[in-house]
Amino acid sequence: MQVQDAGQGEGQQAGPQAGFAVIDWSKPWFAPFAGRGRRWQQAALTSYAALLAEMNADAAVMRQTTGRGQRLAFIAQDDLPPGAAYEAHIASTGCVPTRHNLHDFFNGSMWFAFPRIKAALNARQSAAIDVLGVGPTRGGVRDALTLFDENALLFACADPALSAALRGFDWRTLLVTRREAWGSSCEVRCFGHALLEKLIAPFKACTGHAWIVDVPPSYFEWNAAARDAWLDESVSAALLDTDALASRMFAPLPVLGIPGWWPENDAPVFYDDASVFRAGRRSRLA
Structure with a gap:
């Protein structure tokens, strides 16, 4: 597994540790997730590998599944196979490609805060991909999801x-x-x-x-x-x-x-x- 500090794309922070350091868990929008979030924050400030390890330790305890019943796990973004669709990969393998940034940190948090909602979203997204494939536009249902x-x-x-x-x-x-x-x-x-x-x-x-x-x-x-x-x-x-x-x-x-x-x-x-x-x-x- 390749673990690097910086992926590219939506939500990428310039210097990810700096972003993690400023999370204020006392804010009302963050407070409901603070219990697990503080542990993950400390891991993220240590290293990318430490964050993935902390997330996977929690996933092993929770035994959460994704949209097609696969056991939830978190992998480095670089471990997503070339050409694989993100949501389809999660549904078929249970593995969520995760970058070392705030965007994916909060995405991972929601798999624990609202696991059924996340699984439902993944099931609907992957089903739409099965029907329509991955094209330049998502279509109305996938856009709403x-x-x-x-x-x-x-x-x-x-x-x-x-x-x-x-x-x-x-x-x-x-x-x-x-x-x-x-x-x-x-x-x-x-x-x-x-x-x-x-x-x-x-x-x-x-x-x-x-x-x-x-x-x-x-x-x-x-x-x-x-x-x-x-x-x-x-x-x-x-x-x-x-x-x-x-x-x-x-x-x-x-x-x-x-x-x-x-x-x-x-x-x-x-x-x-x-x-x-x-x-x-x-x-x-x-």
């Missing part, structure tokens, strides 16, 4: 009025007048690994694609592990439903606008920035 994988927020909500406010770009209702509902009727989990990478250096316009998950009111009485397990099962089932994926719409949500996630949003004037909290086409039509 990739968008979810890279940039999704899971918006868990027990109040249809709040879901409607999100879909309708009604920021004032969702984030100001119904602010007290956050934590008791709705909440967000970051899932997209490219989004997590961007949040290393957060900026006001940083926007995720929210996937709305209807949850029972009792959801907010459960502990964090039970909530994540429920989301993992529910969302993975939806992703495997071909009709649901085709019809489901993402809703843009500026991450720093989430109540409690950024100090400046305590002031309602924070949401007056129309360049970030846009009306949206559907709101304009209404």
